Amino acid sequence: MEQLNLIYGKHAIEEFAQKHPKMIRKIWVKDFKYIEKFTNLEEFGIKVIKSNDEQLNKMFYEEVNHQGIVAEVKEYNYVPFAQALENLKDKSTAIVLLLDQIHDSHNFGAILRSASLLGIEQVVILDRKQVSVNSTVVKTSAGTVYDLSISKVSNLNNxxxxxxxxxxxxxxxxxxxxxxxxxxxxxxxxxxxxxxxxQKGVSDLITKNSDMNIFIPSTKIIDSFNASVAAAIAMFEIANKIGKLD
Known part of the structure; x- marks a missing residue:
């Protein structure tokens, strides 16, 4: 079970089923009443399995508040970078998030969740030395990773x-x-x-090739913000300033 891409919780799965029904493989439920609002299960061939709390708990390494419902979703499909550029070319306002070797799945998932909430059009990551979309990322992002366009590239500077x-x-x-x-x-x-x-922040070459370096002010009690926190603050500041939150 640990290899499955799982999301959980009544609201999260209901919303996911409305937006991405084709991406759901199975749903485990403690009570069939939890899926009364799901009108497209048969249409998309989604298998529903009756389970109990013990069975649902065993699907996860850690304790989670699954609320008696868990869904397995399909693997994430990355968008080719050339297609991502094509999709962005006619936009007058857009925010792209470029991640320079994020290694922690929880950080990556949290960043993606904020990116979805703040209307980020495109995410770009390396095809190596960077965590990919895995089951932990799916869970941490509450399934919002499937709302985003993510591309892998071999060279971030290019x-x-x-x-x-x-x-x-x-x-x-x-x-x-x-x-x-x-x-x-x-x-x-x-x-x-x-x-x-x-650990290392943005690489020296990317720093040099950027148009501007920015920082988030703090009390400096510790060195810096966690990567996911810094990303959320910066994305909010940008989205607010360029009018994406109006």
Whole structure:
């Protein structure tokens, strides 16, 4: 069971079934009344299995509040980078999130959940040295990963150059002598936000190739924000400033 992509909870699964019914393989329920609102189960061939709390609990390594309902969803399909660029070319306002080697599945899932809530059009990750969409990412994102367009590339710097050629400005979160307080930045309508690795941050070459380095102010009690927290704060600031939250 540990290899399955699982989501859980009444509201999360009901919403997922409405938006992505083709992506559901099976649903385990403690009580069939939990799926009374699901009108498309038969249409999409979704198998429903009666279970009890003990069986549902065993599906997870840790204790979760599954509320008596768990669903298995299909593997995530990445969008080819060329197609992602094509989808973005006619947009006058867009935010792209570029992740520089995020290693922790929980961080990645949390980042994707915030990205979905804040209207991020595209996510770009490396095809190596970066966690992919796995069952932990699916669970941590509450299934919102399936609402997002994610592309894998072999070289993030090449991707940055292509975005710049398509009219995007690239902002890397990086604390250095050239960094600008995020509150003082007038973000471009077409923005690429770069979030760095949990330990090393944004790489030197990506920092150099970005149009601007930005930082999130803090009390500096510890070194920096967690990667997922920094991503959420920065995405909100950008989305708010360019009018995506109006």
């Amino acid at each position: 991707a940055i150059r292509e975005f710049q050629q398509h009219g995007f400005w690239v902002y890397s979160t990086n604390i250095n002598k050239h960094s600008v307080d995020i509150r003082k930045v007038d973000f471009a309508q077409k923005t690429v936000l770069v979030i760095g690795n949990e």
